[in-house]
Amino acid sequence: MTDRRDLTFEDLLRNAGVAEAQSRLERLAPDPATLPPSELERRRGSAARAGGGGGCGSGSCGCGSSAPSNTLLDKPLDRRQALGTLFGALAVTTQAVGACSPVSMESDEEREAKLLERDEFFKGNYRLMTPEEQTETVRRLERLAHLRGQGDVQIRTDQALEGVMYGYAFNISKCKGFRNCVEACVQENNLDRPSDRQYIRIFEKPDGESIDDLEHADATYGHEVPAEGHYYLGTQCFQCANPPCVYVCPVQATWQEPDGIVVVDYDWCIGCRYCMAACPYWARRFNWSEPEVPAEQLNPRQHYLGNRARKKGVVEKCTFCIQRTREGRLPACAEACPTGARVFGNLLDPDSEIRWVLEHKQVFRLKEDLGTEPRFWYYMD
Amino acid sequence: MNSRLYPAVVAAWVLAAIVAVAASLARGSVAVQHDTEALPTLEPGSRVRASFETEDTLPSALAGVVAEAVHADWTGPGGRPFYVAVRSRSDVDYRHRQIGRSTWYLGLRITPPPLVTESCASCHAAQGRVDGRTGRESEEVHQNIQPVHPRQTGAECLTCHSAENPGRLNTGSAGTVELDHAYQLCAQCHFQQVESWSYGAHGKRLVGWRGRRVVMGCADCHDPHAPGTESRAPWAGVQLPGRLSGGSHEGGEVAAGAAQGHGGSHD
Structure with missing residues (x-):
C-alpha cells in the first residue's frame, strides 16, 4: 500500500471518490474521443507532470488512470472549487462505505442534507455570485431547512430597487x-428566542x-x-452612509447595498466581531449559540440578506426588514408601532413622507460628530 | 453605393434605433421610485376599492389586505392626493396587521374603538329624533361611549354631530361631512396634528411605503370620544418556559451592557 505522504492531489481524487469524481467529470469534460489528437497529447503531458513525471497519467502503469481525470486537473480550478471537489469526493466515499456497513442508520435525507451542506460550505461570497448561483444557494438553503424539519421557507434574493x-x-x-416594534421585529426577523435577541432598544429618559x-x-x-415626565427614544441599526462596521470587516462579509441597507452574508462572516467594536451605536449582535425559533413561530418569508436562518458564531443586524421593504412593504417595526412614531420611505423621492419630515421638522441624529452619517433621524412634533 | 441597397440600410438603421430604445427601457427609465406613484388620479370624494387587492404597482404579496379608502379632500407631500381608509365598509378590520406569524392590532387603545357597522340613521330618523326601533334613551344605547373628550372641552354630542343627522359631523365653515372625513372636524382645533398627518409625519400609512398612499384616519388610532393614550405594560421580551434568567456565558457581557445602558436585549 502506498504511503499516504506519497499521494498526489490526483491520487487523492482518484482514491477518494471515484464515483463522484467520474460523474462530475462526465458532466464537465468533453468526451476525449472527440478531442483532436494534439490536444489529447498535450493533456496527457501535463497530467504526467502533475503526477510527478511518471507512473500515473501515462496510461502504462495500469492503475486505472483515465483521460477524464486528467481533463479535470487541467481545468482552471480555483482553490475553493478544488477543495470542494476533493472533500465532496471524500464525503461520497465515506457515505458509500457507510451505506455498505450493516450498522449504518443514515437515511437518504441525511445523505442529501450532507451533500447540500457540503455545497453550501464551499460556495463563494454572495456578492460575487451570478444570479444563477444566488438562486442555487437559495434553493439549497430552502431544501436544507425542509430536511432539517425547520419548515418550508421561501428565501428571496430581490436586488435593490433602482432609484x-x-x-x-x-x-x-x-x-x-x-x-x-421590538416584538414585531423579533417575530418578523426570526430572532433567537432563548437568548431574547433584539435589534431595537427603546430608551426611557426624563423630560429635558x-x-x-x-x-x-x-x-x-x-x-x-408612558411614565409621567419621561420621553422615549428607539435605536437600531441606522444604515449609516459612512459605515465603520463595513470598513473594518476583514473578509468583506458585510457591505452596503445600493439602497443604503448594510447587510451581512451570514455564510461568509467569520465571527471576529470587529464590526461590533466599530459600531458606535451597538447595532450588531453576535450569535453565541445556534439561534432557535419555534417552528410554529418561524416567519417563512425570508431574504438571503435578511431574516433567513443564521448560525452560531456569526454577526447579524437590523436590515430595515430587507425582505419586506424590497417588496414595497414597510419594516415590521414601522408597521407595528401603535403611535405612528415611525416614518419610513425613499430619500430620493422629493415627494415622500420622509423627505417632508426632514424638511419641515426639527431633526437630529445620534453622535452626529462621528461622521457616520446615519440614515435614521429623530424628530419632534 | 448601389441605390437598391438604400432601403435595406435605412431599415437596418431603424431597427438599430428600436433596439437601442428598447434596451434603455429594459434597463429601467424610472430614475426614482416614488413613494406615491403616478397612478390615475381619481376625482375628489371617489373611493378606491380594488387598490389593496389588485393594485397594479403593488406586489402580489400584498394581496389580501382588503379595505376601502376615500379620496381625501386635501393633498399630501408634493401636492399629491392621498386616501383615507374607511372603517365602516371594510371587509376586514385593517387595523389588524399580519407581521411574521402574528396578527397585530394598531391603535392607542387596548380595546379597539368599535367599527361603525350600522348606519346612525337606522335609529335616528330625520330631524334627529330617535324613532321607535328601540325606544330606549340615547344615553342607554350609547353607554359604551366614554365621553372623556367632551368633558375635557365642555362639548356635547351635537357640538360635533350634526343635529339633522348624527352620522354627519359639523365642521363649521365647511358645513357637515361624512364620518369618513372626520379629520376635517379634528382639524378645527388640532390643525397642527392634522397638517402633520396629511404629510405623513403623524399617523400611520397602510399597505407599504410606495404605491397609492392610503393612511389611517384619526379615529382609527384615537377613540374620538376618549382620544388619549392608555397606559399599559410594555412588551417584556420573549417568555420561554424554563428559560434561564441571566444566561450562562453571556452573563459578563449582559452585565457590562446594562452598565452602559445596553440592557433590554442580550448580545
Whole structure:
C-alpha cells in the first residue's frame, strides 16, 4: 500500500471518490474521443507532470488512470472549487462505505442534507455570485431547512430597487415605549428566542435630559408606560452612509447595498466581531449559540440578506426588514408601532413622507460628530 | 453605393434605433421610485376599492389586505392626493396587521374603538329624533361611549354631530361631512396634528411605503370620544418556559451592557 505522504492531489481524487469524481467529470469534460489528437497529447503531458513525471497519467502503469481525470486537473480550478471537489469526493466515499456497513442508520435525507451542506460550505461570497448561483444557494438553503424539519421557507434574493435610498425618521414626541416594534421585529426577523435577541432598544429618559447621554438611560424598564415626565427614544441599526462596521470587516462579509441597507452574508462572516467594536451605536449582535425559533413561530418569508436562518458564531443586524421593504412593504417595526412614531420611505423621492419630515421638522441624529452619517433621524412634533 | 441597397440600410438603421430604445427601457427609465406613484388620479370624494387587492404597482404579496379608502379632500407631500381608509365598509378590520406569524392590532387603545357597522340613521330618523326601533334613551344605547373628550372641552354630542343627522359631523365653515372625513372636524382645533398627518409625519400609512398612499384616519388610532393614550405594560421580551434568567456565558457581557445602558436585549 502506498504511503499516504506519497499521494498526489490526483491520487487523492482518484482514491477518494471515484464515483463522484467520474460523474462530475462526465458532466464537465468533453468526451476525449472527440478531442483532436494534439490536444489529447498535450493533456496527457501535463497530467504526467502533475503526477510527478511518471507512473500515473501515462496510461502504462495500469492503475486505472483515465483521460477524464486528467481533463479535470487541467481545468482552471480555483482553490475553493478544488477543495470542494476533493472533500465532496471524500464525503461520497465515506457515505458509500457507510451505506455498505450493516450498522449504518443514515437515511437518504441525511445523505442529501450532507451533500447540500457540503455545497453550501464551499460556495463563494454572495456578492460575487451570478444570479444563477444566488438562486442555487437559495434553493439549497430552502431544501436544507425542509430536511432539517425547520419548515418550508421561501428565501428571496430581490436586488435593490433602482432609484431608492431608504431613510427612517423616529418621532420622540410620539413614542410611548410600548415596545410593540421590538416584538414585531423579533417575530418578523426570526430572532433567537432563548437568548431574547433584539435589534431595537427603546430608551426611557426624563423630560429635558440630553439625548447625548444615552449611556445612562434606562432600556430595561418594565413599569407601565408612558411614565409621567419621561420621553422615549428607539435605536437600531441606522444604515449609516459612512459605515465603520463595513470598513473594518476583514473578509468583506458585510457591505452596503445600493439602497443604503448594510447587510451581512451570514455564510461568509467569520465571527471576529470587529464590526461590533466599530459600531458606535451597538447595532450588531453576535450569535453565541445556534439561534432557535419555534417552528410554529418561524416567519417563512425570508431574504438571503435578511431574516433567513443564521448560525452560531456569526454577526447579524437590523436590515430595515430587507425582505419586506424590497417588496414595497414597510419594516415590521414601522408597521407595528401603535403611535405612528415611525416614518419610513425613499430619500430620493422629493415627494415622500420622509423627505417632508426632514424638511419641515426639527431633526437630529445620534453622535452626529462621528461622521457616520446615519440614515435614521429623530424628530419632534 | 448601389441605390437598391438604400432601403435595406435605412431599415437596418431603424431597427438599430428600436433596439437601442428598447434596451434603455429594459434597463429601467424610472430614475426614482416614488413613494406615491403616478397612478390615475381619481376625482375628489371617489373611493378606491380594488387598490389593496389588485393594485397594479403593488406586489402580489400584498394581496389580501382588503379595505376601502376615500379620496381625501386635501393633498399630501408634493401636492399629491392621498386616501383615507374607511372603517365602516371594510371587509376586514385593517387595523389588524399580519407581521411574521402574528396578527397585530394598531391603535392607542387596548380595546379597539368599535367599527361603525350600522348606519346612525337606522335609529335616528330625520330631524334627529330617535324613532321607535328601540325606544330606549340615547344615553342607554350609547353607554359604551366614554365621553372623556367632551368633558375635557365642555362639548356635547351635537357640538360635533350634526343635529339633522348624527352620522354627519359639523365642521363649521365647511358645513357637515361624512364620518369618513372626520379629520376635517379634528382639524378645527388640532390643525397642527392634522397638517402633520396629511404629510405623513403623524399617523400611520397602510399597505407599504410606495404605491397609492392610503393612511389611517384619526379615529382609527384615537377613540374620538376618549382620544388619549392608555397606559399599559410594555412588551417584556420573549417568555420561554424554563428559560434561564441571566444566561450562562453571556452573563459578563449582559452585565457590562446594562452598565452602559445596553440592557433590554442580550448580545
